[in-house]
Amino acid sequence: MQIDRPFPQIEGRLEDARLLFGRGRYIDDLPVGPSTLHAAFTRSPYGHATIAGINKDAALAVDGVVAVYTAADLGAVLDPFPSIVRGAPEYRGIATGKVRYVGEPVAVVLARDRYAAEDGVSALDIAYEALPAVVDVDAAAAETAPLLHDDFGTNVVWRNRYRYGDPETAFREADRIVGIDLKFPKYNSTPLETYGVIAEYLPETDGYVIHGNFQGPFSLMPVLARALRVPDSRIRMVVPQDIGGSFGIKAMIYPYMGLIAACARLAERPVKWIEDRAEHLLGSASGTDRNSHIEAAVSRDGLVRAIRMNIRENVGAYLRAPEPSCVMRSLTTFSGPYRIESGEIEAACVLTNTLPTGLNRGYGGQQYMFSLERLMDAIARETGIDRIEVRRRNFLKAAEFPYRTTTGSYYDSGDYHGCLERALDYLRNEGWERMREELRASGRLVGIGVATCVHSAASNIGYVTLALSPEERAKRGYNAKSGTNDFAHIALDASGRLRVQIGTAGAGQGHATAVAQIVAREFGLGVRDIDVIDRIDTETTPWTITTGTYASRFSVVVGGAVQRAAARLADHLRIIASSLLDAPPDQIDIEEGMIRVRNSNSSLSLRQLAGAAQWNRGDLPDDVVQLHVSESYGAPNLRSPDSENRVNAAATYGFMADFAMVEIDPVTFVPRVLKYIAVHDVGTAINPQLIRGQIAGGIVHGLGGALYEHLDYDESGQMMSASFMDYLCPTASEAPQMSIDHFDAKSPFTVLGVKGCGENSAMSAPAAIASAVDDALSEFNGSIAELPVTPPAIWRQVAGAS
Amino acid sequence: MKPAPFKYIEVADEEALTSALADYGDDARLLAGGQSLVPMMNFRVVSPEVVIDLNRVGALSYIDCRDDVCRIGALTRHAMIEDSDPLSRRCALLGQAVRNVAHRAVRNRGTTGGTLALAYPGAEIPLALMTLDTDIILRSKRGERRLGMKDFVLGALDTSLSGDEYIRQVEIRMPPPGSAASFVETSRRHGDFAIAAAAVVAARDDHGRLDYLRAGVAGGTGAPVRLTALEEALSGDDPDDGRMADSVHEAIAAIEVFGDHHYPEDFRRHVLKGVLQRALKDAIVGSERRHVR
Numbered sequence A: 001m002q003i004d005r006p007f008p009q010i011e012g013r014l015e016d017a018r019l020l021f022g023r024g025r026y027i028d029d030l031p032v033g034p035s036t037l038h039a040a041f042t043r044s045p046y047g048h049a050t051i052a053g054i055n056k057d058a059a060l061a062v063d064g065v066v067a068v069y070t071a072a073d074l075g076a077v078l079d080p081f082p083s084i085v086r087g088a089p090e091y092r093g094i095a096t097g098k099v100r101y102v103g104e105p106v107a108v109v110l111a112r113d114r115y116a117a118e119d120g121v122s123a124l125d126i127a128y129e130a131l132p133a134v135v136d137v138d139a140a141a142a143e144t145a146p147l148l149h150d151d152f153g154t155n156v157v158w159r160n161r162y163r164y165g166d167p168e169t170a171f172r173e174a175d176r177i178v179g180i181d182l183k184f185p186k187y188n189s190t191p192l193e194t195y196g197v198i199a200e201y202l203p204e205t206d207g208y209v210i211h212g213n214f215q216g217p218f219s220l221m222p223v224l225a226r227a228l229r230v231p232d233s234r235i236r237m238v239v240p241q242d243i244g245g246s247f248g249i250k251a252m253i254y255p256y257m258g259l260i261a262a263c264a265r266l267a268e269r270p271v272k273w274i275e276d277r278a279e280h281l282l283g284s285a286s287g288t289d290r291n292s293h294i295e296a297a298v299s300r301d302g303l304v305r306a307i308r309m310n311i312r313e314n315v316g317a318y319l320r321a322p323e324p325s326c327v328m329r330s331l332t333t334f335s336g337p338y339r340i341e342s343g344e345i346e347a348a349c350v351l352t353n354t355l356p357t358g359l360n361r362g363y364g365g366q367q368y369m370f371s372l373e374r375l376m377d378a379i380a381r382e383t384g385i386d387r388i389e390v391r392r393r394n395f396l397k398a399a400e401f402p403y404r405t406t407t408g409s410y411y412d413s414g415d416y417h418g419c420l421e422r423a424l425d426y427l428r429n430e431g432w433e434r435m436r437e438e439l440r441a442s443g444r445l446v447g448i449g450v451a452t453c454v455h456s457a458a459s460n461i462g463y464v465t466l467a468l469s470p471e472e473r474a475k476r477g478y479n480a481k482s483g484t485n486d487f488a489h490i491a492l493d494a495s496g497r498l499r500v501q502i503g504t505a506g507a508g509q510g511h512a513t514a515v516a517q518i519v520a521r522e523f524g525l526g527v528r529d530i531d532v533i534d535r536i537d538t539e540t541t542p543w544t545i546t547t548g549t550y551a552s553r554f555s556v557v558v559g560g561a562v563q564r565a566a567a568r569l570a571d572h573l574r575i576i577a578s579s580l581l582d583a584p585p586d587q588i589d590i591e592e593g594m595i596r597v598r599n600s601n602s603s604l605s606l607r608q609l610a611g612a613a614q615w616n617r618g619d620l621p622d623d624v625v626q627l628h629v630s631e632s633y634g635a636p637n638l639r640s641p642d643s644e645n646r647v648n649a650a651a652t653y654g655f656m657a658d659f660a661m662v663e664i665d666p667v668t669f670v671p672r673v674l675k676y677i678a679v680h681d682v683g684t685a686i687n688p689q690l691i692r693g694q695i696a697g698g699i700v701h702g703l704g705g706a707l708y709e710h711l712d713y714d715e716s717g718q719m720m721s722a723s724f725m726d727y728l729c730p731t732a733s734e735a736p737q738m739s740i741d742h743f744d745a746k747s748p749f750t751v752l753g754v755k756g757c758g759e760n761s762a763m764s765a766p767a768a769i770a771s772a773v774d775d776a777l778s779e780f781n782g783s784i785a786e787l788p789v790t791p792p793a794i795w796r797q798v799a800g801a802s
Numbered sequence B: 001m002k003p004a005p006f007k008y009i010e011v012a013d014e015e016a017l018t019s020a021l022a023d024y025g026d027d028a029r030l031l032a033g034g035q036s037l038v039p040m041m042n043f044r045v046v047s048p049e050v051v052i053d054l055n056r057v058g059a060l061s062y063i064d065c066r067d068d069v070c071r072i073g074a075l076t077r078h079a080m081i082e083d084s085d086p087l088s089r090r091c092a093l094l095g096q097a098v099r100n101v102a103h104r105a106v107r108n109r110g111t112t113g114g115t116l117a118l119a120y121p122g123a124e125i126p127l128a129l130m131t132l133d134t135d136i137i138l139r140s141k142r143g144e145r146r147l148g149m150k151d152f153v154l155g156a157l158d159t160s161l162s163g164d165e166y167i168r169q170v171e172i173r174m175p176p177p178g179s180a181a182s183f184v185e186t187s188r189r190h191g192d193f194a195i196a197a198a199a200v201v202a203a204r205d206d207h208g209r210l211d212y213l214r215a216g217v218a219g220g221t222g223a224p225v226r227l228t229a230l231e232e233a234l235s236g237d238d239p240d241d242g243r244m245a246d247s248v249h250e251a252i253a254a255i256e257v258f259g260d261h262h263y264p265e266d267f268r269r270h271v272l273k274g275v276l277q278r279a280l281k282d283a284i285v286g287s288e289r290r291h292v293r
Ligand SMILES: Cc1cc2nc3c(=O)[nH]c(=O)nc-3n(C[C@H](O)[C@H](O)[C@H](O)COP(=O)(O)OP(=O)(O)OC[C@H]3O[C@@H](n4cnc5c(N)ncnc54)[C@H](O)[C@@H]3O)c2cc1C
Pocket: B029, B030, B031, B032, B033, B034, B035, B036, B037, B038, B074, B075, B100, B101, B102, B103, B106, B107, B109, B110, B111, B112, B113, B114, B115, B116, B117, B118, B122, B123, B124, B125, B161, B165, B166, B167, B168, B191, B192, B193, B194
């Protein structure tokens, strides 16, 4: 039965009381026994060096130190982590023979407490012989570059070419070809909470219990299990109730889970490791930096017919799962919101002496949106057509949805013109252009920028296999991959209260609140009438390979499963009520905690019904006493890639219209984002407040990448931003004034019409802000090709122009 | 990020402080606000054998402005300077400088003595003190010394403090009443150390001529620099834009400026000129207004 009521709303979130009063339960809050050892890592001070010798004596002599393990020790119980790319250099999470980036683990010291463990780290004697390092992606790809993995013979660890439509003809017939070269930076998420692992080995079952603030995707669990040489189910993975921010980076904790688990096995004691802030910057994971060339075949009237792109991705010192997936958004949605029917993308992943990369909110989205939106601005500049008009002309039209792109992505719905118009309404009502003119008249450098982007959500795990060639995927024995699935469980207790169980590994997004809203709507209850358990213990929580919080999948996939479970339970309750009230099930309505027979006075409360169903089962017909319902839900339209590399990369496709206003000090060249407008099509809005929070955070995350945050290295491979003195996270003082709104072009395919919203402006803001900086520097013909936009970079551009 | 083992000593008065320093000297570090020492110890950049905590020495925490001199105890928190009425009336520069130091939470802990002893390049309070006429009073079992700021701060992270000495007090000779101050800094985020900062105080005589001008810069300069030649060149009749620009150019050309990975030397010089020019204009125009009033 289809319920059609608005989602009930509450002030704040169900989680707030717990989180705001300090009653969150994070990894470091979990109690450990007195036998637990505490780990600290010795990390490489060199970007590239041979390990000439390790002498453990002095470290072992430190009071409280129990063991020191190196790769040689851990190798007895830990294999390399499998890679998506066959034949890629081994990745063990700890240096063997050589160190390849500053911060790479070289040894683990286990001790009575963390202090003693760090004393052991200080005392450990390691001899290095420095080697020449290479940190720049293009330099590393050159034939003469120092090799990171000698046996591999090259630093280019993966490359592939993708072709869609007919780019040759489009470029031949183009009126104009517009091309630009770009550099996207390496940066991070800096969640408040760093990594944490507590691991124990159980010899009686040859299994592990691992507690960790791991956000998923659980497709990394088999990777971990293979490295630890156990079947998947022999790892009992427990994710604490609360994670202090995840943003993709908390997926990349998996090598540390492997290392700490192996330590626990060797030491025959539980081992706990809480990553510290410095380690997080040096040794966790980062988004991928990229040098690229992008060019468009453009018609006289500014229509883009085809795109060619050459991408060089810097994956750091090792290519580790799920890389090279960061590249894939640049293929599967290369055309963004535009009707671009041909494309050719050449991509390579290159190894350098830098921190290995991984997921970072938007995974590949920010990189390709920066390219595509910089290109649209360049087209506007070269054709003389207004920046917004160029976009409008190329947009898909509302009537064209659902729309199959040339890459196989199946855009479910949208009204790009309408959504952009809504954003422009904000811009006009807030008087942005007048403000810009006034500020300019008083001698200030001010600009307005735009980005219009597609926000794909609930990714199809199959997109990852685009890393392989169609031939490899066609081989016998190859296991295809596709889909994204999750579970929800709902139960009615004897007192009439509903309890929902999900396993999302959420990190403060408010999942419990949204789930309660979905269920409350179905039963016509209040949000606080629903209890939600959101915790993962793989021994008891149902999970799938795609479980986890990533790719903006929660509302689409988990929300879908919850809705289905709730609806099915409601159907059961109607059947039970039909026997108790003697009316056909389809004449029974459930609302406000009451079960009523339509157009009659006959009713009973949810509590009475639950009581009867639990306590008086004998009097009910046998087949109607289901008070526990589990449902799984797989997002629709997701197949594995075809032989032409076409794949629908995600279940749904939202849209974002972003504007940024930037001011640059004309003397010191310090840029600041003054204002930001984000109007996003998120489909059905379950909870506008949660969406607002996601988008506000996304804007500031994107602002970090645009202006402030940079994991940068000098020539020798030293990280020049190894503390918060130099790694500049935007703070509340840097956050712009924001106008955030959502636009609802419901998805026809997802259960609730939702489209996901978790990555949002974290992907588009770098592009919008770069566009605004261009506009601010228009008198100097500035064009930003590289992020972050720093004062010295602007100064060089201005000095070069004048 | 855990410190190496150390011995912790808490002292309650200056006498105990003096003897603890005499006993442990070079092996010890004083703990004031801990806003720099604690992270440095956690990073194991420094691993002192002894930490002498002087937070209980209440006698070192005061602001005492009398006649034309203002005395500030070494343990005075940045926030106390920020909130001090006498200082904001008579020595606005210091208040402006302090507001550029970090965020309030750090200012609640960080101390005058701490920031001076650290001598971090780009630190605001040392720049303000260098620009004003300031003496630093140091003390040890051997006795007390008085040094001008110039003789106290020798360079980046470098001072004349000996191992057994502590900073006791800062003494500022106040600018004349009616002076105008301007502290201009550039940093990428609010609350960061300055990439470049300039401090200027200006006052006029009865005829409206600039007869008191103090100017200094910091950021990429090692120690903060007082620009006495510029002060002389611009005193007297109000400078026009050209004269001001020339003096600024000469002043910044004459000092040593270091570049680093993030901010190359030529960029630093460019912004040093920019902030200095702004601060000069602000203060000179401000002193005009005050004089007219
Ligand atoms: C997030 C953050 C941001 C900051 N931003 C800024 C900024 O923008 N600008 C700025 O200027 N500063 C900044 N600081 C530094 C801070 O404001 C303090 O000025 C600084 O930490 C030193 O003061 P303290 O009292 O904390 O000294 P401590 O950290 O306790 O000590 C620093 C050094 O001084 C020595 N010392 C302390 N007191 C004495 C004394 N009386 N005699 C002799 N030696 C002494 C100590 O032994 C130690 O070597 C920042 C700090 C933080 C944590």
